[in-house]
Amino acid sequence: MISANDQFPPTQKPSESVSGVTVRLAGDSGDGMQLLGTQLTNTSALSGNDVATFPDFPAEIRAPRGTTAGVSGFQVQFSAQEIFTPGDGLDALVCMNPAALVTNLADLKSTGILIVNSDSFEAKDLKLAKLATNPLEDGTIDKFRTIKVPMTSLTRGAVEPTGLSVKLADRCKNFFAMGLVFWLYGRDVDPTLRFIDNKFSSKPEIAEANRLALKAGWHYGETTEDFVSTYQVPAAELEPGTYKNIMGNQALAWGLIAAAKLSGKELFLGSYPITPASDILHELSKHKHFGVRTFQAEDEIAAVCSAVGAAFGGSMSVTTSSGPGIALKGEGMGLGLILELPMIIIDVQRGGPSTGLPTKTEQSDLMMTMYGRNGESPLPVIAARSPSDCFNVAIEAWHVATRYMTPVIILSDGYIANGAEPWRIPNVSDLPEIKVNHPTEPNDGERFLPYQRDENLARPWALPGTPNLMHRVGGLEKQDGTGNVSYDPHNHQHMVQTRARKVEKVAEFIDEAKIEGSMEGTLVLSWGGTYGACHTAVESCIAEGMDVGHVHLRWINPFPRNLGQIIEQFDRVVVPELNTGQLSALIRQRFLVDARGINKIQGKPFHVNEIVDGIRAFAECAVSK
Amino acid sequence: MISANDQFPPTQKPSESVSGVTVRLAGDSGDGMQLLGTQLTNTSALSGNDVATFPDFPAEIRAPRGTTAGVSGFQVQFSAQEIFTPGDGLDALVCMNPAALVTNLADLKSTGILIVNSDSFEAKDLKLAKLATNPLEDGTIDKFRTIKVPMTSLTRGAVEPTGLSVKLADRCKNFFAMGLVFWLYGRDVDPTLRFIDNKFSSKPEIAEANRLALKAGWHYGETTEDFVSTYQVPAAELEPGTYKNIMGNQALAWGLIAAAKLSGKELFLGSYPITPASDILHELSKHKHFGVRTFQAEDEIAAVCSAVGAAFGGSMSVTTSSGPGIALKGEGMGLGLILELPMIIIDVQRGGPSTGLPTKTEQSDLMMTMYGRNGESPLPVIAARSPSDCFNVAIEAWHVATRYMTPVIILSDGYIANGAEPWRIPNVSDLPEIKVNHPTEPNDGERFLPYQRDENLARPWALPGTPNLMHRVGGLEKQDGTGNVSYDPHNHQHMVQTRARKVEKVAEFIDEAKIEGSMEGTLVLSWGGTYGACHTAVESCIAEGMDVGHVHLRWINPFPRNLGQIIEQFDRVVVPELNTGQLSALIRQRFLVDARGINKIQGKPFHVNEIVDGIRAFAECAVSK
Amino acid sequence: MTTELPVLKPADFASDQDVRWCPGCGDYSILAQMKKVLPEIGATRENTVFISGIGCSSRFPYYMNTYGMHSIHGRAPAFATGLKSTRPDLDIWVITGDGDALSIGGNHFMHIVRRNVDVNIVLFNNAIYGLTKGQYSPTSKVGSVTKSTPRGSIDYPLNPISIAVAAEASFVARTIDTNIQHLVAMLKRAAGHKGTSFIEVYQNCNVFNDGTWDYAKDKETKEQTTLVLEHGKPLVFAGGTKGIRLNGFVPEIVDLANVAQDDLLFHDEKAVNSQLAFLLSRLRYPDFPEPIGVFRDIDRPTYDEMINSQIEDAIAEKGKGELAKLFHAGDTWTVS
Amino acid sequence: MTTELPVLKPADFASDQDVRWCPGCGDYSILAQMKKVLPEIGATRENTVFISGIGCSSRFPYYMNTYGMHSIHGRAPAFATGLKSTRPDLDIWVITGDGDALSIGGNHFMHIVRRNVDVNIVLFNNAIYGLTKGQYSPTSKVGSVTKSTPRGSIDYPLNPISIAVAAEASFVARTIDTNIQHLVAMLKRAAGHKGTSFIEVYQNCNVFNDGTWDYAKDKETKEQTTLVLEHGKPLVFAGGTKGIRLNGFVPEIVDLANVAQDDLLFHDEKAVNSQLAFLLSRLRYPDFPEPIGVFRDIDRPTYDEMINSQIEDAIAEKGKGELAKLFHAGDTWTVS
Numbered sequence A, B: 001m002i003s004a005n006d007q008f009p010p011t012q013k014p015s016e017s018v019s020g021v022t023v024r025l026a027g028d029s030g031d032g033m034q035l036l037g038t039q040l041t042n043t044s045a046l047s048g049n050d051v052a053t054f055p056d057f058p059a060e061i062r063a064p065r066g067t068t069a070g071v072s073g074f075q076v077q078f079s080a081q082e083i084f085t086p087g088d089g090l091d092a093l094v095c096m097n098p099a100a101l102v103t104n105l106a107d108l109k110s111t112g113i114l115i116v117n118s119d120s121f122e123a124k125d126l127k128l129a130k131l132a133t134n135p136l137e138d139g140t141i142d143k144f145r146t147i148k149v150p151m152t153s154l155t156r157g158a159v160e161p162t163g164l165s166v167k168l169a170d171r172c173k174n175f176f177a178m179g180l181v182f183w184l185y186g187r188d189v190d191p192t193l194r195f196i197d198n199k200f201s202s203k204p205e206i207a208e209a210n211r212l213a214l215k216a217g218w219h220y221g222e223t224t225e226d227f228v229s230t231y232q233v234p235a236a237e238l239e240p241g242t243y244k245n246i247m248g249n250q251a252l253a254w255g256l257i258a259a260a261k262l263s264g265k266e267l268f269l270g271s272y273p274i275t276p277a278s279d280i281l282h283e284l285s286k287h288k289h290f291g292v293r294t295f296q297a298e299d300e301i302a303a304v305c306s307a308v309g310a311a312f313g314g315s316m317s318v319t320t321s322s323g324p325g326i327a328l329k330g331e332g333m334g335l336g337l338i339l340e341l342p343m344i345i346i347d348v349q350r351g352g353p354s355t356g357l358p359t360k361t362e363q364s365d366l367m368m369t370m371y372g373r374n375g376e377s378p379l380p381v382i383a384a385r386s387p388s389d390c391f392n393v394a395i396e397a398w399h400v401a402t403r404y405m406t407p408v409i410i411l412s413d414g415y416i417a418n419g420a421e422p423w424r425i426p427n428v429s430d431l432p433e434i435k436v437n438h439p440t441e442p443n444d445g446e447r448f449l450p451y452q453r454d455e456n457l458a459r460p461w462a463l464p465g466t467p468n469l470m471h472r473v474g475g476l477e478k479q480d481g482t483g484n485v486s487y488d489p490h491n492h493q494h495m496v497q498t499r500a501r502k503v504e505k506v507a508e509f510i511d512e513a514k515i516e517g518s519m520e521g522t523l524v525l526s527w528g529g530t531y532g533a534c535h536t537a538v539e540s541c542i543a544e545g546m547d548v549g550h551v552h553l554r555w556i557n558p559f560p561r562n563l564g565q566i567i568e569q570f571d572r573v574v575v576p577e578l579n580t581g582q583l584s585a586l587i588r589q590r591f592l593v594d595a596r597g598i599n600k601i602q603g604k605p606f607h608v609n610e611i612v613d614g615i616r617a618f619a620e621c622a623v624s625k
Numbered sequence C, D: 001m002t003t004e005l006p007v008l009k010p011a012d013f014a015s016d017q018d019v020r021w022c023p024g025c026g027d028y029s030i031l032a033q034m035k036k037v038l039p040e041i042g043a044t045r046e047n048t049v050f051i052s053g054i055g056c057s058s059r060f061p062y063y064m065n066t067y068g069m070h071s072i073h074g075r076a077p078a079f080a081t082g083l084k085s086t087r088p089d090l091d092i093w094v095i096t097g098d099g100d101a102l103s104i105g106g107n108h109f110m111h112i113v114r115r116n117v118d119v120n121i122v123l124f125n126n127a128i129y130g131l132t133k134g135q136y137s138p139t140s141k142v143g144s145v146t147k148s149t150p151r152g153s154i155d156y157p158l159n160p161i162s163i164a165v166a167a168e169a170s171f172v173a174r175t176i177d178t179n180i181q182h183l184v185a186m187l188k189r190a191a192g193h194k195g196t197s198f199i200e201v202y203q204n205c206n207v208f209n210d211g212t213w214d215y216a217k218d219k220e221t222k223e224q225t226t227l228v229l230e231h232g233k234p235l236v237f238a239g240g241t242k243g244i245r246l247n248g249f250v251p252e253i254v255d256l257a258n259v260a261q262d263d264l265l266f267h268d269e270k271a272v273n274s275q276l277a278f279l280l281s282r283l284r285y286p287d288f289p290e291p292i293g294v295f296r297d298i299d300r301p302t303y304d305e306m307i308n309s310q311i312e313d314a315i316a317e318k319g320k321g322e323l324a325k326l327f328h329a330g331d332t333w334t335v336s
């Protein structure tokens, strides 16, 4: 192993201290941008920065090389302050080819640095990107500080000692770029060197080439006169604790594993692969030593039904999918609902309708999760607000599911699922215990009443295998108490109302909503993955002197019990959403308040300034009334 | 054939003229009550009465004989006035066994007549009905005018000449009851005699036995001293025209056939059987000479997808189901939506959630049809208000589907589907023409743009087989105009908004809402199969001197363009629904008005007085504010 | 110390719910035999679970005093897979109809069979949709006149046994609702088999499809129209007077007056290759007698066994999972 | 007077969209051969429709300058059934993957095959989920280590040909992406067959499952590991040195040095009974060479033919439907 100190000497150039930096790495799908971004993120996190990321890649496995459709991007913000988004405008943009340049340049701040691989702006590259002229020469980049680096040739030169073929040598370009970026921001190379050792342990010549490329990039920064200084981002003042960088889907998987442990259950996942939910399946399948059983079903219907079956048997049952798959699960979820069995249904939302935009983010499944089942079918719905929040959401959802004996829906989205941020690792002993009871004796003299309810309106979770508690459940309306099939009109009304009341009662258990910022004026009401952008926007409005408060909802069904009161307290309500106004609609119908939306349906997360502008416009126009 | 005049002499007893009568026939599932009810309805309609019916039967094919679970009922109101419901309180109740008696007696008016088959109140019958004492003797029926008729033995006697076995003879009981009821209301037996001839043409001895039983019932009425008079219900003053008695599912099927003709299309139905929608499939499959192709698919998903396939080919495509099946179609409907192909999706609602109450009625799928798809997925939704209205709704839905190139959802329910009423047969030449164009030439110079839009935002319906218009459609987001796959953020937002605007534009085409009754005060806002009960209730409130107006919605998405204005005009809005308040929620979110519900979730239609009471309570409580 | 188990009787397996099938329905017999078989094989009520879809047949679980789930249409195999994977200790029966298993549920059926989840599937084949009042089903003959096919059905029927065999079934059998002894024997064999056991039962729907299986049930014809499979024995029927022989690759009926038993096709339930079972599934009335009995009974690891042994292996390798260890693995940093 | 049709070239069937498969993917070859075959069989662009589900393979329609529908996952057969039933004049190809056709879409696949709807189904079998980046599929071998099965898959794979045969297929074939001539021949045969034609294509996913079919593709091994089926010919492979013989009912490999060709099993595509096709589907590597070519090609009325002839018959019987007649049939009354 190379000793970093020898080979990656600290810079001799002046170093500017900045409070935070937003960098986007953009290249072809095959250029390894996701890997580069992940390394930069992890290293920054390890150095104590707060970090937030936004990977963005095409729906194809490998879209045609060099085309704009094939561009893969990874954005990371690392900061000495607590941050909540991967940043809006870019301080630095690294472009590996012309297609990456033209599709990303618009986001570069006027003060930003543009770093391009100048070797890849040949005529053939321009043609692939469908460009008539060379953007490096036609004025496109004139207003930016541009640093043209012949990365391909420099990399080839650097790795020559390994004797790798040109094709393989060219694959090391991303490590060259990494070296340069690491140098520019004074990042520690050790973790990346460890990563290289691990990842390429069976291919030592590739490992060596990547190390060489990394070093060449680093030295290039130090040597070239294009860079006059480096930047230092000091450690952020995060809450004390041990941290780990975590992605949303991973946090969700770990939260599920934790919830299972905390309730003394074994986890069963019935799932069918679909972007962007598949990684939960992948992650859970690695943890079989936790008693985690993963079942890759033949389709989403089998997935949800297998989960209902496992729930009947006493497991902690989960099913995961994204929009199109959740649409298929409606009937099965309805059965879980009427059987009143605890389980978790996870929808990692993506752009819709139909197949839509599979790799893009959106919040447009909220209404479907609320209403996408026949008959009166209320279910609790909770939405995660950030990658690390996924962990808590999983635990809370399972707590509610078992306490009230009901399926619970968790909403995540592509942005959270693939985004990363530091997660303060909890003390296991601080995590809540989730008490689950299974009756062993009849509850009505000699009889067992499977639908006798407790104070939470929950029925007993009696497990097959328990003597004397034999009972049958099914999708036909059932008599309260006995659970027998019942066509009695009044019993039906009673049961419909009871199932609804049960969901309402969840409000007694969950936290009240908390206001951040101002206690009056304009209320910004948000949910799900837009938390970071909304939080930052509200902070910025307050800094501007506006009266803006922020409530972020985790539970959407039921709403927190004090939400109505909070809404009354404000003059107006604005709801930023990545859809056409779904939470708005729910707020309007429940509280009869003229909630207005800030809506973006572009498959992308909010920019903070889009929300700030929206709040400002709304507050001003309301004032001028 | 027996000549009715000879064998069914007009009564010699005094005959009382009444303006309307509500009769319920109740017996075991095997007792033929549905048949009896249908005959009484048809005969009454043929004699010029207005009629409305409500059949009500168990979910089992044949629930255990004699049990309360096995009771099958058929209610009909026939009247000299225009009527809108099958009636609330019963003027006459015919009960074939104790189970029928105890489950139906509560609905008999105190002035009503109770007719029972006294032969079926033996100890064994009481046991089957789980009765400790005989209701004919324990006081249960004391307050009613009860006529005990030993129908079983009288029928056996009557059919003896045919030599039928006792078992078969007993099956004729319902014709005995029919004879008696027909006599009581002076109904014409001719249609029933024709029916017998037709139905039993291959079993002459059964036909003869039924005729004999019918006659015996008639003569029993004339002879027994229990009846002092008969009742006559004069013909109603219906709008001039030729009428036919029609059931909702039949009217829907005929409306679809008519819409196909009117648009010069052939009908394709992709469906999977489910109660209470199957009869649409059954009816359509009889009309192949209209070019109707019915495909009984392997499941509901295949059903909706086959319909999308046929729509792509240029057919008038339809898929039919009920709640659980519609829940399965969400993903397929989403594809139809993004492909922007015209088709019709019919949901004949039943009690939910899950398998729920398959043979009972409910309006609880409204939210699912509005929102039960992933992503932003708006579709037009229209609801039929009565059996005969189903005919018009089908035509209108197809008109909208083709004009705007979109799937359209039709909501019906079990009550309308199986209910019957007189239908004024339209002149075929009065029906609207539905113009459908299929392009034959490129629309953009040499190019064909499959997503180029017209003034209705509709795209061209270019059919496979047309030279030079080859194009590909799919579920991924598409570029407006070209229809090519597009991940462009702004195009996505544009397409989401365009699809939404298209549905909104339907409001330009459909009728404005009309107010019946008062123009201010309390607005009763209803939709679907509750029309009759709401209409009658509002009339009765007005008669009481209350300020009540009534708007009945056929289109729920979009709302009629003047609905907001109407709502403003009233002091308060009340929404009667057979669910927990689904239209209420939509009205609240759209118009921010504190719409209150009158909600019944019992698997049964409203009684008029339930709505009257609700309106009164609401109006009074509002006044006392 | 073992406790003496009380001896259960068929009546102990009856629930308190009224049975709601039409009088005369073939389902009654299957219910009665099931109640008889369970105590005989030593099943307990608490460890037995019946899971069904939707259909007349699927009401079955309500009538059994065991654990039960009347699920949704076509999906019973999926519920059963989830339950058995997590609770291998339970004895699970899946009750289904021809529409439930082969129309809407065809895919789940195929997949549970290939996975060899250790459950017993009993398909009540009445070649009609009973509960929805008489539409044709995937096993109805071409030309069936039903409510949805007034001019006759045009879909070529599926052969349930062929499909099960092609889906890699480890146990496949056929029996008849009224052939009580045979039905009992098949239920016992299915219960004894480890892996998915599939039994097709010819069941009469006397209301909507009365008499479809009469040829195989009537005293006068059944000797000619059915053939009882016996492992290791030649294919003989018609009271031992006729047999089935292979002519090259094509089966033919031969008269045992002219042909020696040794020249007949011999049955081998245990054949590793499935082609014999498949061939037997193709013998259909009226061209051939229809085999009843066990077509195939082989050993193959079960899904539930394997999913659980992966858990055990993982624990053996890595130790029981600990949250703290999971959370702290890999790169972490500490802020103080 | 007939108009002279312009002669089309493969390029005429290419749409203007960039092909977005990974470099080296087996899908490219299938696309190229399809573009070659269509003009050769006289297909027109306007009468040809490609319908696919979801998966890498299912992007296919976008690349063909015909009518096309990239539908939803697993349901392509259902769209095709609706289209063909109403538009029998169109030539419809269904393009699907092993996950699309046999996992989520298994039931629709089975049902289109049994109904014998006259479409051609091409299944790109790469034994992996490509588009979702590498989970095992229903055709993956037991023990496959994939993203979702880090300890190896435990589901016994389905055999697509066995399933198609059991689902009463009238045409079944197998070919290989890189065996260009054979692939072309199979596409042509499928196009020529009336009824559902099913072709399984061994397709390499060089990103997530590279080399699964190498045994059947490599010059050095393919002679030993595949066997080209020819109608009426004995089953011979390994350059004519080896053959397949039936030992009783069990196939075995024999050396043609010792055994006469006449003693071998002879192929008969047209066999009415499906057991031969089924048996051939069971010959799997490494125990046997895997047959490529046409397993089965029989005549059976098609669904689209029959649904349309019922319409014609009804019209012939009752006359073309008239609304007024429909409305006024049965009991009516008049109010004036």
Ligand SMILES: Cc1ncc(C[n+]2csc(CCOP(=O)(O)OP(=O)(O)O)c2C)c(N)n1
Pocket (backbone or CB within 6 Å): B272, B273, B274, B275, B300, B324, B325, B328, B355, C054, C055, C056, C057, C058, C073, C096, C097, C098, C099, C100, C101, C124, C126, C128, C129, C130, C131, C132, C137
């Ligand atoms: C999703 C869904 N689709 C349709 C139905 C209606 N349905 C109930 S049972 C049934 C078919 C029953 O046939 P089969 O499985 O053969 O059972 P049988 O009644 O003949 O025993 C159908 C179509 C349903 N309950 N759910």
Ligand SMILES: Cc1ncc(C[n+]2csc(CCOP(=O)(O)OP(=O)(O)O)c2C)c(N)n1
Pocket (backbone or CB within 6 Å): A272, A273, A274, A275, A300, A324, A325, A328, A355, D054, D055, D056, D057, D058, D073, D096, D097, D098, D099, D100, D101, D124, D126, D128, D129, D130, D131, D132, D137
């Ligand atoms: C309803 C639904 N579920 C899941 C997915 C995700 N998905 C897309 S393609 C695919 C599997 C593709 O495998 P295969 O059919 O073998 O095609 P390949 O990519 O290998 O060609 C899956 C699971 C989806 N798009 N829709």
Ligand code: SF4
Pocket (backbone or CB within 6 Å): B061, B062, C020, C021, C022, C024, C025, C026, C027, C056, C057, C126, C130, C131, C204, C205, C206, C207, C208
């Ligand atoms: S309809 Fe048929 S299958 Fe259903 S209970 Fe009645 S007889 Fe049995």
Ligand code: SF4
Pocket (backbone or CB within 6 Å): A061, A062, D020, D021, D022, D024, D025, D026, D027, D056, D057, D126, D130, D131, D204, D205, D206, D207, D208
């Ligand atoms: S992932 Fe595999 S199947 Fe998909 S395009 Fe790439 S190589 Fe082909």
Ligand SMILES: [Mg+2]
Pocket (backbone or CB within 6 Å): C055, C097, C098, C099, C124, C125, C126, C127, C128, C129, C130, C137
């Ligand atoms: Mg059946």
Ligand SMILES: [Mg+2]
Pocket (backbone or CB within 6 Å): D055, D097, D098, D099, D124, D125, D126, D127, D128, D129, D130, D137
């Ligand atoms: Mg694949």
